[in-house]
């Protein structure tokens with residue numbers, strides 16, 4: 001593909017819900033930091049993918065020491081994170097060069113499958129903007145202002161959204177010219193606010209976002225099975 005493909009891996013958050021002593025992206029699962037598994041998933045899919053890793057500036061030297069200690073030599077560009085995920089992605093976008101397809105992926109989703117990555121890139125190549133989703137398996141209730149939970153939400157009307165979210169570079173760069181809005185919960189919401197349609201593809205169930213200590217237990221179980 002002319003200009004090639006790239007992935008921005010965002011890991012610039014504080015991990016408050018994890019509440020661990022070290023930033024959650026560095027916690028080892030299967031004896032290696034989460035972030036190393038995530039980066040390798042993308043390079044297994046395409047070894048010439050450009051990898052942009054967004055981290056808080058004050059974690060650069062810690063990450064570099066981890067890379068030395070774990071003999072992690074995969075090529076990547078380090079970029080400083082911002083105040084919110086939106087700002088971290090925006091910083092990453094400054095480094096995409098002439099890449100034509102841009103994936104944006106949470107650093108704490110190391111169980112993304114090769115099939116999910118392939119589906120997202122190939123749908124984005126065709127449609128311009130593609131995100132992976134999975135079905136909801138439980139019943140849903142909406143908590144109303146009076147605190148009473150209402151029934152009647154049809155779960156088949158809803159999907160859970162994952163990453164990587166993949167876009168043609170012209171689309172994602174245009175979208176990220178918008179001012180920040182706290183309704184921007186992911187990249188697709190920014191792209192949609194800029195007026196572009198989003199195409200949904202199937203994600204994979206294991207592609208959890210490691211957010212809480214419970215997720216870490218699930219991750220340890222999954223890493224021993226994959």
Ligand SMILES: Nc1ccn([C@@H]2O[C@H](COP(=O)(O)OP(=O)(O)OP(=O)(O)O)[C@@H](O)[C@H]2O)c(=O)n1
Nearest residue numbers: 010011012013014015016017083084085088107
């Ligand atoms: N300023 C920020 C905030 C979040 N992220 C990244 O966005 C992804 C999804 O965010 P989340 O899981 O909420 O991570 P945290 O913001 O670190 O977690 P918490 O909300 O519990 O503090 C993570 O990989 C996180 O590092 C980021 O790059 N820059």
Ligand SMILES: C[C@](O)(CO)[C@H](O)COP(=O)(O)O
Nearest residue numbers: 085106161162163185186209
């Ligand atoms: C991008 C995302 O992972 C899609 O599900 C999610 O919106 C990130 O949310 P967070 O509040 O930043 O964890």
